[in-house]
Amino acid sequence: MIHLENEQMVTFRSSDEPAVVVTRGKHTMLTRFFELCACEVPDNEVAKSTLYQDIPKLFRWDTKAKRWVRRNRYQAVLGRMIHVPPRDMQRFYMRVLLCHRKGPTSFENLRTVDGVTYDSYCKAALHAGYLEDDSEWVACMTEASQFRMPYQLRQLFATIIVYSQVVEVGALWERFYDDLSLDFGYKYRSLEGHAKEEMVKFHTFNSLNDGEDEELRPGAVPRGLTRMVDAMYADIHNPEIANDEYFANRTILTTTNAVVQRINEAVAQRLEGVSQEYLSANSVEEDEQVNFFEQEVLHTVNINGIPPQRTCGGRNGGISCKIHENE
Numbered sequence: 001m002i003h004l005e006n007e008q009m010v011t012f013r014s015s016d017e018p019a020v021v022v023t024r025g026k027h028t029m030l031t032r033f034f035e036l037c038a039c040e041v042p043d044n045e046v047a048k049s050t051l052y053q054d055i056p057k058l059f060r061w062d063t064k065a066k067r068w069v070r071r072n073r074y075q076a077v078l079g080r081m082i083h084v085p086p087r088d089m090q091r092f093y094m095r096v097l098l099c100h101r102k103g104p105t106s107f108e109n110l111r112t113v114d115g116v117t118y119d120s121y122c123k124a125a126l127h128a129g130y131l132e133d134d135s136e137w138v139a140c141m142t143e144a145s146q147f148r149m150p151y152q153l154r155q156l157f158a159t160i161i162v163y164s165q166v167v168e169v170g171a172l173w174e175r176f177y178d179d180l181s182l183d184f185g186y187k188y189r190s191l192e193g194h195a196k197e198e199m200v201k202f203h204t205f206n207s208l209n210d211g212e213d214e215e216l217r218p219g220a221v222p223r224g225l226t227r228m229v230d231a232m233y234a235d236i237h238n239p240e241i242a243n244d245e246y247f248a249n250r251t252i253l254t255t256t257n258a259v260v261q262r263i264n265e266a267v268a269q270r271l272e273g274v275s276q277e278y279l280s281a282n283s284v285e286e287d288e289q290v291n292f293f294e295q296e297v298l299h300t301v302n303i304n305g306i307p308p309q310r311t312c313g314g315r316n317g318g319i320s321c322k323i324h325e326n327e
Contacts (some may be wrong), residue, residue: 001029001297002082002095017317023159027066036068038105044190052326053079086165100130118175126167134167134186141172143177151207154180158208178205228252 003009010025033055036047038092046058047068055080059068072077081098084091104110111117111124118124125131137160144156155307157180173180181204188199232250252263 002084002091003028004090004094005032020181029068032067032107034104034109037103049104051079051100052098053081053103055079078229090121093125096125096130097121100128111153122167131167132165137164137166137172138175141176141179145176148182150180150182150184154204154207158226160202160280177204225262225266229263233270233324236267 001009002063008025008028010021012021012024030052033047033052036044036055036059039047040162047055050058053242055068056077057071057075059070060075062069077301080097084095086092094110098104101110108117111119111121111126113124116127116286118127122131126133139155141157144153147153153176156178157172160166161172178185181200184200187203190198191199200283229252233242233254235246254260254263
């Protein structure tokens with residue numbers, strides 16, 4: 001469990017007493033870990049040199065008492081911490097610190113690096129050397145700003161913060177704000193004071209999302225499939241061209257068997273003659289060398305003898321199939 005200070009997750013019923021609910025969430029695996037590291041009991045000294053994720057190897061969690069209890073012997077268990085997405089910045093960088101810091105005694109102690117307590121886990125992780133700084137993005141923006149093209153600079157800034165791991169987005173924005181807002185500063189030069197400042201800031205920020213939004217209407221994807229098949233098999237009705245080699249040299253790659261089925265049906269509808277149905281199923285030979293097969297290898301497995309794939313083709317056309325195999 002990973003949570004910020006005094007932000008424990010608590011489950012309760014509407015009939016529960018609030019005081020009882022608050023008490024119920026007071027102690028968690030994380031808070032008890034901090035207490036364990038701060039404890040001076042000889043048996044618990046080992047916790048001070050252990051990462052949070054490795055604590056289950058030496059201690060077991062007593063669910064009823066809600067505390068870590070020392071194991072009688074070492075247990076080869078896999079310690080894991082819950083995944084935290086980068087957009088949850090404070091918890092994400094808190095997790096980074098917990099992955100590297102041994103023996104933290106409190107939330108504040110976890111944010112303390114070389115005697116300095118930082119106000120955020122991000123800054124603490126950065127000064128501890130667990131993160132790369134933003135020097136490469138600063139250099140990139142500095143070089144681009146010399147061309148004095150604010151619109152393009154804003155698009156670059158948006159690309160960087162979306163597709164790269166920027167540690168201090170706010171600091172990067174503030175550092176290059178004058179360059180990013182250059183055109184709007186000139187456009188609203190007749191305004192003064194707070195009005196100008198707010199107008200420039202609004203349009204500069206809003207311009208980061210200048211990309212054109214497209215809404216896919218119902219039926220847009222099927223029409224897209226129709227155009228794709230027509231483009232790929234433009235000569236399908238020409239008997240002099242649409243031979244075996246014609247079909248063999250054309251492939252539409254896709255990700256799942258469901259889409260393969262749709263493509264095959266779209267092609268088959270363009271073929272003349274009576275259609276023929278083909279049934280098939282995936283299977284795996286018994287092999288001592290193969291321990292596991294990922295689901296993507298087979299998509300689906302033949303269940304109760306029922307073939308999961310159904311393909312129809314005309315008498316003059318071939319059928320294309322693509323099977324993903326592990327490498």
